Amino acid sequence: MSSVLFDVPGPRARRRYQILTAVFALLLLAIVAWVVQRLLAEKVLTADAVNATFQNRYLEVVIEGFISTLKAAGLAILTSLLAGALLAAGRLSNHAVVRWPCTAFIEFFRAVPLLLLFFYIFYAYESQIGTLLTVVLALTLYNGSVLAEIFRAGINAVQKGQSEAAYALGMRKTQVMNLILMPQAVRFMLPAIVSQCVVVLKDTTLGQLITYDEVVRQARGITLAPGAEALLIYALVALVFILINYSLGKLAEYLERRLSRRGERAGARLTIEPGMGAGAGA
Amino acid sequence: MQVLIDNFGLILDGFVKTLWLLLFAGLIALVLGTLLVALRVSPVAVMRAVGTSYINVVRNTPLLLIVYLFGALFPVLGYTASISSYIDYSFITATIALGMYAAAFVCEALRAGINSIPVGQAEAARSLGMTFGQSMSTVILPQAFRAAIPPLASTYIALAKNTSVALAIGVTEAAFAMKKLNNEYATGRSWIFFGFAVGYILIVWAIAAFAHGLERQAGKAR
Structure with a gap:
């Protein structure tokens, strides 16, 4: 699926995505393991x-x-x-x-x-x-x-x-x-x-x-x-x-x-003036 | 009125600290929010999942709870460093909590900017033979940034107002000063309220004016 940022991946890009998936998953696991280890070590x-x-x-x-x-x-x-x-x-x-x-x-x-x-x-x-x-x-x-x-x-x-x-x-x-x-x-x-x-x-x-x-x-x-x-x-x-x-x-x-x-007006979205904006809240 | 004049120094100190909180938390939010949006729009599914989870968790938790969570977590882990007596431990905790909270909204603002660009823009750039880097830097991101300015402004205005929550862990910013004055003076409460309200409104206006200026600049480049 083509998006505004990335074209449909070819064979090389697909391989790159797979490598990135593996690297990122490992990184993520390492971070989670570190946090859990810290929490266990500090007896939390x-x-x-x-x-x-x-x-x-x-x-x-x-x-x-x-x-x-x-x-x-x-x-x-x-x-x-x-x-x-x-x-x-x-x-x-x-x-x-x-x-x-x-x-x-x-x-x-x-x-x-x-x-x-x-x-x-x-x-x-x-x-x-x-x-x-x-x-x-x-x-x-x-x-x-x-x-x-x-x-x-x-x-x-x-x-x-x-x-x-x-x-x-x-x-x-x-x-x-x-x-x-x-x-x-x-x-x-x-x-x-x-x-x-x-x-x-x-x-x-x-x-x-x-x-x-x-x-x-x-x-x-x-x-x-x-x-x-x-x-x-x-x-x-x-x-x-x-x-x-x-x-x-x-x-x-x-x-x-x-x-x-x-709706007849496809994509008629509310445009609330920015400024004091609704958005976030505390 | 006399209350405000007598305590002008205290009020000013409070707002200076509020502005420091806004500056540091705003920088954290900008950096982290940019990283998060890179994850959220990534073609790699794992990265997208991490970005989306962060947004869903942080955006749906009350800021006060995040501030308390970090306030309880850091001492347990042994991180209670302070840089100076002014930038002390509670200031750092509040800054990190505010920055991480605002980052979720910065990310969503930037993503809304990217989503507002029609696919045809990228397809046209590609068919002209532009590389990924070229189409990003000359076609996509300039337009995305322009579209992201209004929601970013809302996010930073909300952040400016939310810095007041830092008083919950003892940061002596403007809302803290207001509470202090309310405890010390039995009269003139409306004056105290209006004085502090005006201070915050000035900050909000400054951010709105800055965003307006940026938008005009970005519009000129078209």
């Missing part, structure tokens, strides 16, 4: 440590922790969707009085590190609203702004002729938005929304820095002594995160493939 990976990790009700704690992580993340996703829809509607408004404050709000909260929001809300309001709401509120301010941009990009991705036709039929702006633009835009936005859920889930872990009892905090709480057990339990927590987020990522990919297959 011992039967005792593994047993302790699975016996001392560590698993229970991790599961409990994940429940509170998912609770905060789930609430935050719901409120972010709502806030995002309102902010996007505001930013797309015809009235400058509504548009400008919404634009300023979105741009400000996309540019500020999430941790600053956590600390500000925690120190100023935590005593009144509690840690769960602190986490949810901070996540909503940031992700609501990012989702607003996703919604806006989705609506702008609908072909111009659609809204022009609707206006020509005499529809009002609200009707055009609700009956014509939104139903089509949802298809463009859905993959990006699912990807944003991954970001929310990962960012929920920051809640532990303001004493919200999510999974990383609970895991830290039971392994105060740094060392083997801490490593194993962190690895366990990381594994669960990877499984959940990987599945969400696959779901986003699937939606993107499926929706673009029947």
